[in-house]
Amino acid sequence: MTKKVPPKTINWGIIGLGNIAHKFATDLLTVDGTKLYAVASRNQDKAEAFASKYGAVKAFDSYDALAKDPNIDAVYIATPHALHKENTLLCLKHGIAVLCEKPFAMNANEVEDMIAVAKENNTLLMEALWTYFLPHYKHVLKLLEQKTYGKLLKLEADFGFYRDFDNSHRLFNKSLGGGSLLDIGIYPIFAALSTLGIPENISATANYFDNGADASCNMVFEYQNSVKAFLRSSLVEDTPTEAIFYCEKGIIKINSMFHAPATVTLTKNDGAIETLDFGYNSIGYNYETIHFTELIHQGKTESDVMTFEFSRLLIKTLDQVRSLINLQY
Structure with a gap:
């Protein structure tokens, strides 16, 4: 043997x-x-x-x-x-x-x-982009793909927290890519792209710090059949930091810090409510690391989850939003 x-x-x-x-x-x-x-x-x-x-x-x-x-x-x-x-x-x-x-x-x-x-x-x-590999997010993607609650009609996703402004900190330093959009706005955008795909139209507005970095950004992604995603990022206020998927037969809500290990609450139209706890016992970075390590052992040069094509879509969408709000680095 x-x-x-x-x-x-x-x-x-x-x-x-x-x-x-x-x-x-x-x-x-x-x-x-x-x-x-x-x-x-x-x-x-x-x-x-x-x-x-x-x-x-x-x-x-x-x-x-x-x-x-x-x-x-x-x-x-x-x-x-x-x-x-x-x-x-x-x-x-x-x-x-x-x-x-x-x-x-x-x-x-x-x-x-x-x-x-x-x-x-x-x-x-x-x-x-660790969120793609977290069990709770993978579960939500499966529910949406299988249309367990019918078609997805609307998405609301936000990420915001307050920090005292400090231009020397990379979070606010424009020359380092600081500001809300690239650092945390990427997560609500990711939620939209990974569930609804490429929008037909994007509108966006922003507020700025004195150094020109974006303090907050509000975005609306429009899709076919009047489906919309309302997205927000902010470095000047604490927001729920949730992702809420409104479907025909109910609501799928990823609770606070949706981008990180979180619980998921399912609300059916008949009023039945269930909250799923995924039993996380780590910060959550191990999941992407396990995937990446497996790719190395398999001799792969590209992920089949976080593909080059998806990374391209993500950065092009960020570029489009930056153009709309006139944010230049």
Whole structure:
């Protein structure tokens, strides 16, 4: 009897060691067959502290040094939006699989460059839009696809929270892609595109901080048969941060922090209400990491879930909204 050889452990690197990198690293430790091998920051002390906290083997003070390490199989890019393209190309050219945090890049042209280089180097690349892989969201997609509650008639999705303005923080810094649209508006837009597809028409309005970054954005996506998606993002107020799908036979509501592990409430037209708890015991980044790791083992160069085509659609839609609200970086 031939003994089954376990899959090779995937050595991960992380570039950019801010808040989201800590969340990713926390969940990476729970994924079988993976190891946090190296981390990189432009500050050596920060890199060493991060490496010590999560058990990484190496800590680098430059992204280039990490990319040149031959032992790294995959890299998670968690730098500010404006650096995504540069950091992704660096890793792809060294043959390292790249999971790049959303938004993929600053605009559609940058995304096309990234996809082209991934193909040239025959190397796996995927946008890390974690919501697509969360069990509650996959369940809602299935309910909508199977028309369990009839046709989808309207969508309302929002994402908003209040933060004191700080131009030095990447969230508000326009040169880094700061503002509500790219950072959190992408989630309501994702909800619309992943359930309703490409809209026939988009209208949008925005309010701005003094530095020109968008403080909030309101969008309406119009589809055939008068179906509409009402979407909102804001950095100046706390909003419910829910996604509500109004269907012919009832309402599917992803409760607060819909983009992250959440519960789902189902309300039928006859008044019956059921709330589904998906028993999450992680932050939620492990699900996209498991998918990405499987793609590596399968020798794939593109995800069959978060496809290049969907990433293109997402960034082109963001570009269209930016054009409508006259937001330029």
